[in-house]
Amino acid sequence: MSLIIGEISYTNILPLYYHLDRESLREQGCSIIPQVPSQLNKAMSDGLVDVGGISSFAYAENTNQFTLLPDLSVSAYEKVGSIFLFSKVPIEELSGKSIALTSSSATSIHLLKVILERFYEHTVSYEMMKPNLEKMLLDHDACLLIGDDAIMATWRKAETLYQYDLASLWYKHTGMPMTFAVVAVRNDAIERDSHLVGQLYRSFIHSKSLSKEKNYQPMIQDILKTYGGEKAFWDDYFQGLYYDFSKREQRGLELYYQLAYELGYLIKPVESIHLWGAVES
Numbered sequence: 302m303s304l305i306i307g308e309i310s311y312t313n314i315l316p317l318y319y320h321l322d323r324e325s326l327r328e329q330g331c332s333i334i335p336q337v338p339s340q341l342n343k344a345m346s347d348g349l350v351d352v353g354g355i356s357s358f359a360y361a362e363n364t365n366q367f368t369l370l371p372d373l374s375v376s377a378y379e380k381v382g383s384i385f386l387f388s389k390v391p392i393e394e395l396s397g398k399s400i401a402l403t404s405s406s407a408t409s410i411h412l413l414k415v416i417l418e419r420f421y422e423h424t425v426s427y428e429m430m431k432p433n434l435e436k437m438l439l440d441h442d443a444c445l446l447i448g449d450d451a452i453m454a455t456w457r458k459a460e461t462l463y464q465y466d467l468a469s470l471w472y473k474h475t476g477m478p479m480t481f482a483v484v485a486v487r488n489d490a491i492e493r494d495s496h497l498v499g500q501l502y503r504s505f506i507h508s509k510s511l512s513k514e515k516n517y518q519p520m521i522q523d524i525l526k527t528y529g530g531e532k533a534f535w536d537d538y539f540q541g542l543y544y545d546f547s548k549r550e551q552r553g554l555e556l557y558y559q560l561a562y563e564l565g566y567l568i569k570p571v572e573s574i575h576l577w578g579a580v581e582s
């Protein structure tokens with residue numbers, strides 16, 4: 302019995318992992334692998350990771366192989382605070398321009414495409430690049446960064462750049478929340494080790510509840526040591542993120558999947574979001 306657990310190496314998902322009972326999971330043969338979302342998405346779809354946080358877009362590409370753990374996500378309503386388009390021109394003027402996209406993302410790069418193509422009717426060229434604001438903007442008109450790369454970039458970006466929060470743009474045009482990450486488990490891992498998946502699930506829920514109960518302290522104290530910044534910034538950041546996955550967040554995600562499918566970014570439509578233990582209707 303063992304599980305390989307993926308852990309997104311960005312602070313946004315930390316409340317789900319911070320209070321995990323790592324000791325007990327390790328004793329039962331589990332290992333935890335920290336990687337950026339795009340790497341975890343691939344590792345999970347290749348069967349190298351069994352369970353963990355992944356891009357919500359990656360779930361849509363693997364609905365036949367993955368099941369979602371209920372009540373867990375990284376979602377945002379009016380702002381996310383760590384997924385930004387940095388642009389040399391206002392967003393309305395991006396048609397015909399080139400945009401560099403961070404290679405660490407799957408959800409946000411497709412969300413940006415949906416927003417620009419569907420809501421602004423822009424035709425834009427894209428290039429995937431390693432996350433680095435300065436290098437990305439050398440040969441491009443705009444760039445998309447996520448996670449801590451985006452946060453750090455806001456701390457040092459030039460005043461001349463326009464900055465757009467993708468959750469705010471999505472909310473403005475749809476009135477819906479956006480779910481960036483979900484916690485998925487491979488169906489073969491459920492068949493093999495459902496007891497351990499259950500234990501891990503309860504530990505995720507415990508971590509989420511305890512993180513909220515403690516108002517994200519002492520997690521923020523640790524983040525300050527690693528990343529710096531102001532305590533007030535991190536307090537505000539975590540207050541703006543939602544870690545539940547209620548019907549409302551699911552409806553927002555379904556709309557995103559539908560638009561991504563209509564624009565050809567998903568090969569198959571997502572018929573339904575499959576939650577572990579949920580009765581199929």
Ligand SMILES: C=C(O[C@@H]1C=C(C(=O)O)C=C[C@H]1O)C(=O)O
Binds near residue numbers: 381
């Ligand atoms: C909230 C964020 O969401 C992240 C964005 C992801 C993506 O774009 O694929 C994947 C996982 C999330 O942790 C963030 O990057 O800040």
